[in-house]
Amino acid sequence: MSTTTTPSEQGAETETEPLSLVEAVRDGLAGELARDDSVVVLGEDVGTNGGVFRATEHLQDEFGPQRVIDTPLAESAIVGSSIGLALSGMRPVAEMQFMGFASPAYDQLVSHAARMRSRTHGQYTLPMVVRMPYGGGISAPEHHSESREAAYVHEPGLKVVTPSTPTDAKGLIAAAIRDPDPVIVLEPKRLYRAFREDVPTESYTTPIGEASIRREGEDLSLFTWGSSTQPALAVADELAAERGIEVEVVDLRSLSPLDIETITDSVRKTGRAVVVHEAPKTAGVGAEIVATINEEALYSLEAPVTRVTGLDAPVPLHSLEDFYLPQALRIREGVLETVEA
Amino acid sequence: MSTHDDPKPTHRPQPTGQRDAEETASPPEDMVQVLSTDGEILPGAERPNLSDEQLLEMYEELVLARRFDERATGLQRQGRISTYAPMAGQEGSQVATSFALEDEDWLVPTYRDHAAKHAHGRSYASLLSHLRGYREGYAVPDDVNALPEYIPIGTQVPQAMGLAWGFSMQGEHDRAVLCHFGDGATSTGDFHEGLNFAGVYDVPAIFVCNNNQWAISMPVEAQTASETIVQKAAAYGIEGVRVDGTDPLAVYAVTRAAVRKAKHPAEGERRPTLIESCQYRLGPHSTADDPSAYRDEDDASGWEERDPVERLERYLYREEILDDETAESIKDDVEDCLELAVERAEAVETDPGRIVEHVYEEPTDRLREQLSDLAELRERHGDEAFGEVGE
Ligand SMILES: Cc1ncc(C[n+]2csc(CCOP(=O)(O)OP(=O)(O)O)c2C)c(N)n1
Numbered sequence: 001m002s003t004t005t006t007p008s009e010q011g012a013e014t015e016t017e018p019l020s021l022v023e024a025v026r027d028g029l030a031g032e033l034a035r036d037d038s039v040v041v042l043g044e045d046v047g048t049n050g051g052v053f054r055a056t057e058h059l060q061d062e063f064g065p066q067r068v069i070d071t072p073l074a075e076s077a078i079v080g081s082s083i084g085l086a087l088s089g090m091r092p093v094a095e096m097q098f099m100g101f102a103s104p105a106y107d108q109l110v111s112h113a114a115r116m117r118s119r120t121h122g123q124y125t126l127p128m129v130v131r132m133p134y135g136g137g138i139s140a141p142e143h144h145s146e147s148r149e150a151a152y153v154h155e156p157g158l159k160v161v162t163p164s165t166p167t168d169a170k171g172l173i174a175a176a177i178r179d180p181d182p183v184i185v186l187e188p189k190r191l192y193r194a195f196r197e198d199v200p201t202e203s204y205t206t207p208i209g210e211a212s213i214r215r216e217g218e219d220l221s222l223f224t225w226g227s228s229t230q231p232a233l234a235v236a237d238e239l240a241a242e243r244g245i246e247v248e249v250v251d252l253r254s255l256s257p258l259d260i261e262t263i264t265d266s267v268r269k270t271g272r273a274v275v276v277h278e279a280p281k282t283a284g285v286g287a288e289i290v291a292t293i294n295e296e297a298l299y300s301l302e303a304p305v306t307r308v309t310g311l312d313a314p315v316p317l318h319s320l321e322d323f324y325l326p327q328a329l330r331i332r333e334g335v336l337e338t339v340e341a
Numbered sequence: 342m343s344t345h346d347d348p349k350p351t352h353r354p355q356p357t358g359q360r361d362a363e364e365t366a367s368p369p370e371d372m373v374q375v376l377s378t379d380g381e382i383l384p385g386a387e388r389p390n391l392s393d394e395q396l397l398e399m400y401e402e403l404v405l406a407r408r409f410d411e412r413a414t415g416l417q418r419q420g421r422i423s424t425y426a427p428m429a430g431q432e433g434s435q436v437a438t439s440f441a442l443e444d445e446d447w448l449v450p451t452y453r454d455h456a457a458k459h460a461h462g463r464s465y466a467s468l469l470s471h472l473r474g475y476r477e478g479y480a481v482p483d484d485v486n487a488l489p490e491y492i493p494i495g496t497q498v499p500q501a502m503g504l505a506w507g508f509s510m511q512g513e514h515d516r517a518v519l520c521h522f523g524d525g526a527t528s529t530g531d532f533h534e535g536l537n538f539a540g541v542y543d544v545p546a547i548f549v550c551n552n553n554q555w556a557i558s559m560p561v562e563a564q565t566a567s568e569t570i571v572q573k574a575a576a577y578g579i580e581g582v583r584v585d586g587t588d589p590l591a592v593y594a595v596t597r598a599a600v601r602k603a604k605h606p607a608e609g610e611r612r613p614t615l616i617e618s619c620q621y622r623l624g625p626h627s628t629a630d631d632p633s634a635y636r637d638e639d640d641a642s643g644w645e646e647r648d649p650v651e652r653l654e655r656y657l658y659r660e661e662i663l664d665d666e667t668a669e670s671i672k673d674d675v676e677d678c679l680e681l682a683v684e685r686a687e688a689v690e691t692d693p694g695r696i697v698e699h700v701y702e703e704p705t706d707r708l709r710e711q712l713s714d715l716a717e718l719r720e721r722h723g724d725e726a727f728g729e730v731g732e
């Protein structure tokens with residue numbers, strides 16, 4: 001897309017400030033609210049309260065209650081009205097407070113948002129964004145830890161992105177808002193405040209549909225996204241230091257569309273692959289990646305592709321969360337098994 | 342662990358099938374009230390059909406609830422339980438609605454209805470155990486007709502309707518279903534769909550909206566443009582009653598009448614009722630919430646003096662049902678009961694195998710495989726190795 005700019009393209013002069021992922025989300029929203037009057041932010045507690053994770057903190061003070069809107073408690077109406085807003089010429093950015101509570105909006109998303117363009121043969125399009133904090137690891141109550149990315153990736157007409165760094169969070173939010181199609185932004189809540197990074201202060205977009213190679217390696221490709229990227233990188237560093245195994249960590253960033261070229265190029269280079277995700281294994285996005293590798297790069301493989309994932313069970317309450325999530329230990333085992341196969 | 346280790350309440354009303362005297366309590370304002378804030382029976386109101394012993398038991402439940410709330414908040418601050426939803430200011434309504442139920446009636450509660458669950462037979466130890474991160478705490482003892490708490494807002498309303506519908510389909514006319522939810526829930530589609538079904542199929546259900554004035558940061562005036570919640574009942578052809586939720590006797594009276602009507606409607610009377618129980622959430626939405634971001638400290642003025650525990654206490658002193666000695670011994674009992682509950686909850690142990698248990702009646706082959714992989718890893722590396730790396 002012609003509007004796409006990446007911070008790296010802007011040279012060494014770029015001014016930055018250290019932001020956490022959640023602050024970068026807010027920065028991205030603020031930038032787009034300032035840049036385009038048709039952008040509105042809406043959702044439960046996003047205004048006065050600044051969002052339960054503070055992702056929209058102070059935005060209402062800055063842009064007023066007409067642009068940053070506290071809504072009644074109704075996910076279906078939040079997304080349904082966003083569809084109407086987009087049809088009217090606005091660019092709504094709706095927040096689902098937690099992915100686990102987006103289910104009432106699922107009908108609006110899959111039955112309508114996903115297919116307005118195809119239904120009307122391109123006459124109407126929906127430039128709208130739905131943000132959802134997702135994933136576990138924060139000892140939250142029931143229904144607060146889900147990773148349901150596959151449900152949305154499976155739906156033609158929706159785009160799905162998930163950042164794993166503050167820089168990408170800001171850029172993906174901006175790209176999603178400027179995108180002419182409905183985009184779901186999955187925000188890994190475990191990483192909201194996990195670390196800070198120098199993020200360009202100016203406005204930029206991170207292209208949707210492009211993966212990011214977080215760490216180069218020759219021995220194995222590790223595909224992951226969002227919340228699992230940090231433990232994956234930690235394991236890669238550990239294995240390089242301890243055993244000289246060089247793992248290439250590919251953060252997919254965009255789950256729909258998938259960056260098939262980066263995936264297959266990486267597998268062609270390394271000959272081995274592991275997919276790591278937090279969602280349950282069965283019919284997860286990992287299965288799609290393995291199938292893609294089979295279709296495009298099977299003959300480059302020196303070992304079967306391994307999946308390290310959440311279990312095929314509801315996310316447990318926190319006493320057992322460490323056993324459920326694809327932790328470093330399981331990622332490490334998955335890599336070693338694949339390298340030694 | 343036994344999840345049912347506190348003594349079972351003995352307060353149950355007698356199923357009579359007849360109108361209780363309290364139904365005649367007439368509202369001084371547009372809310373039904375029985376007690377003044379000073380604990381006097383208001384002119385035109387009557388003491389509900391509760392014995393002195395039952396009233397003392399209700400009072401003890403309230404004291405216990407208030408202390409549980411303080412204790413749970415403290416445990417959360419110490420990192421011994423996860424996020425907790427406080428109920429201070431709301432326990433009067435919770436206890437009174439459960440007191441109006443009989444054993445065979447069903448309770449459908451939310452994450453904030455700790456006292457309602459306890460008064461209907463759950464133990465505080467089991468409620469604490471899920472807050473400690475053990476799903477075991479969701480298991481409801483077989484002899485308690487209650488569902489575990491609902492966290493997704495509003496979803497329980499059509500389910501409670503269906504539960505009541507099922508009982509009447511099967512000719513079990515001695516069962517009513519009481520469903521709790523907040524003011525925020527009344528914005529959800531599920532609330533409207535559930536109430537509409539309830540009216541259409543005339544089911545024995547009582548829908549209790551605990552209007553605590555806030556849905557996290559949203560005041561009820563911003564949640565709905567209708568003047569009251571209770572007027573929504575009219576849209577579905579069911580009865581609506583607005584009650585002072587900080588007046589336990591009034592809540593008992595209206596709920597008891599609704600339960601009676603659900604099971605034994607008079608000629609032409611409709612079974613379902615929507616009760617709007619007006620109260621105030623004195624504390625934060627949850628231990629993860631900071632209300633200073635959205636409401637002023639003095640917002641609660643007018644509500645703080647309507648403390649349900651003190652209101653009943655004043656009445657009981659006035660009627661000489663309670664004296665200092667009894668109050669002191671109730672306090673001591675409550676502390677002992679809570680001590681034991683915490684001890685029991687903290688003794689719960691779990692096993693990673695539990696993750697894949699009860700997903701289906703039998704674990705699938707894949708679940709078995711996932712479990713045995715996990716067991717093998719534990720064997721080799723120990724549980725400590727499962728901790729997060731990279732954060
Ligand atoms: C479907 C759904 N959306 C969002 C949430 C997040 N959330 C938890 S409690 C709450 C407010 C609920 O307010 P209310 O219904 O008035 O009940 P209260 O908590 O005040 O008792 C919200 C938005 C949720 N639990 N479920």
